[in-house]
Amino acid sequence: MSADWPLWEVFVRSRRGLSHTHAGSLHAPDARMALRNARDLFTRRSEGVSLWVVPSSAITASSPDEKDPFFEPAADKPYRHPTFYEVPEGVRNL
Amino acid sequence: MTPVTTPSPSRRAEGPSGTAEGPGPEEEQALQARFDAAVAAEERIEPRDWMPDAYRATLVRQIAQHAHSEIIGMQPEANWITRAPSLRRKAILMAKVQDEAGHGLYLYGAAETLGVSRQELLDKLHEGRQKYSSIFNYPTLTWADVGAIGWLVDGAAITNQVPLCRCSYGPYARAMVRICKEESFHQRQGYELLLALTRGTDAQRAMAQDAVDRWWWPSLMMFGPPDDESAHSARSMEWKIKRHSNDELRQRFVDICVPQAEALGLSLPDPDLRWNEERGHWDFGAIDWEEFRQVLKGNGPCNEQRLARRRAAHENGAWVREAAAAHAAKHAAGGPRRSATAPAARSRA
Numbered sequence: 001m002s003a004d005w006p007l008w009e010v011f012v013r014s015r016r017g018l019s020h021t022h023a024g025s026l027h028a029p030d031a032r033m034a035l036r037n038a039r040d041l042f043t044r045r046s047e048g049v050s051l052w053v054v055p056s057s058a059i060t061a062s063s064p065d066e067k068d069p070f071f072e073p074a075a076d077k078p079y080r081h082p083t084f085y086e087v088p089e090g091v092r093n094l
Numbered sequence: 095m096t097p098v099t100t101p102s103p104s105r106r107a108e109g110p111s112g113t114a115e116g117p118g119p120e121e122e123q124a125l126q127a128r129f130d131a132a133v134a135a136e137e138r139i140e141p142r143d144w145m146p147d148a149y150r151a152t153l154v155r156q157i158a159q160h161a162h163s164e165i166i167g168m169q170p171e172a173n174w175i176t177r178a179p180s181l182r183r184k185a186i187l188m189a190k191v192q193d194e195a196g197h198g199l200y201l202y203g204a205a206e207t208l209g210v211s212r213q214e215l216l217d218k219l220h221e222g223r224q225k226y227s228s229i230f231n232y233p234t235l236t237w238a239d240v241g242a243i244g245w246l247v248d249g250a251a252i253t254n255q256v257p258l259c260r261c262s263y264g265p266y267a268r269a270m271v272r273i274c275k276e277e278s279f280h281q282r283q284g285y286e287l288l289l290a291l292t293r294g295t296d297a298q299r300a301m302a303q304d305a306v307d308r309w310w311w312p313s314l315m316m317f318g319p320p321d322d323e324s325a326h327s328a329r330s331m332e333w334k335i336k337r338h339s340n341d342e343l344r345q346r347f348v349d350i351c352v353p354q355a356e357a358l359g360l361s362l363p364d365p366d367l368r369w370n371e372e373r374g375h376w377d378f379g380a381i382d383w384e385e386f387r388q389v390l391k392g393n394g395p396c397n398e399q400r401l402a403r404r405r406a407a408h409e410n411g412a413w414v415r416e417a418a419a420a421h422a423a424k425h426a427a428g429g430p431r432r433s434a435t436a437p438a439a440r441s442r443a
Binding site (some may be wrong): 003004005007024025026027028029030032033040041044045061063064065 | 140142143144189192193196199200203206211212213268269272276415418419421422425426
């Protein structure tokens with residue numbers, strides 16, 4: 001084999017009620033093998049009840065270099081947080 | 095664990111502006127300043143962040159060597175799987191050797207986020223252009239060696255690796271978190287194995303002592319050369335890849351092991367080992383660094399055997415890789431009835 005198999009990102013749901021979380025990546029020739037390998041690699045100690053494998057090439061990521069302008073619209077809106085508001089002392093359940 | 099996208103090497107090479115050329119000198123200074131600030135603030139560096147070339151090269155060298163050590167390390171222990179004295183011990187040993195393969199894969203995955211390919215790393219290992227830990231060039235002569243490896247070799251590895259969980263490079267640190275969790279079983283099973291032997295017959299006790307006598311000094315060498323001779327240490331500490339010096343970690347390991355050896359009723363093969371009240375540490379004898387250099391240079395007892403075995407395993411596995419690729423190609427051509435993952439993927443949308 002001269003070239004590596006495609007790269008897959010693996011997401012594990014550790015138990016029901018939680019979302020899938022990125023666990024790592026692996027190489028596999030196809031999705032089915034990627035799932036089997038992911039089981040052997042990331043859930044040897046019952047770390048998961050469900051697995052996703054996604055071709056790494058299918059992921060579109062925000063660029064770290066555009067970080068500031070890209071996320072900037074959220075930075076100047078503290079009024080989106082409850083701590084922004086003044087509440088008179090003694091007022092409860094608010 | 096924080097989600098991280100693992101970029102393909104090509105994506106990384108494109109760079110932020112999509113040009114093949116690197117940043118100009120002024121821009122580079124700004125990037126360097128941002129990198130330094132992130133490291134100083136204990137933030138993690140992630141795959142697509144700008145990083146100095148030397149930082150990248152150091153990480154590739156270290157993570158690759160670490161990955162190679164994991165998979166070469168399967169050999170000395172696998173040597174005893176077929177001769178394990180009970181089904182219980184056999185199942186444990188198989189699980190441990192399988193873990194080592196898994197650790198290798200986590201680490202190769204981490205190395206690949208830096209823009210090197212798996213194939214390239216394996217080629218370098220097979221051609222002897224990248225190293226693995228010199229400890230695995232010693233033979234496993236008796237069953238007790240499996241215990242000594244678990245207790246001492248994995249113990250030294252844990253001492254080395256726990257601080258790496260806070261390494262400045264995110265993917266490496268995350269791989270180490272997984273690995274450290276799994277290593278503690280490795281160390282305990284080794285200790286328990288030795289304990290069983292020391293509670294056995296005179297011959298079994300002697301076998302345990304002999305194994306510890308042979309593995310003790312090579313385990314101390316696993317921490318690398320003394321601080322004043324360690325070529326990369328200072329810079330790696332500055333970059334927060336490394337958190338403690340070789341000698342510091344070695345001392346920590348000795349201090350941990352002495353009482354554990356006592357509990358086993360085994361001695362450590364060092365006449366100079368004694369408690370230093372003033373330092374609050376155990377003093378220990380001089381390490382034979384010439385032996386370390388010789389083993390590193392390829393003159394250890396098993397260097398050739400280990401590499402030959404690795405190459406043979408890779409070559410003998412070629413047909414499996416080809417068959418899997420052919421199977422994947424056939425199913426890809428076969429239309430929508432492709433895999434069991436499609437319905438699952440749809441149902442979450």
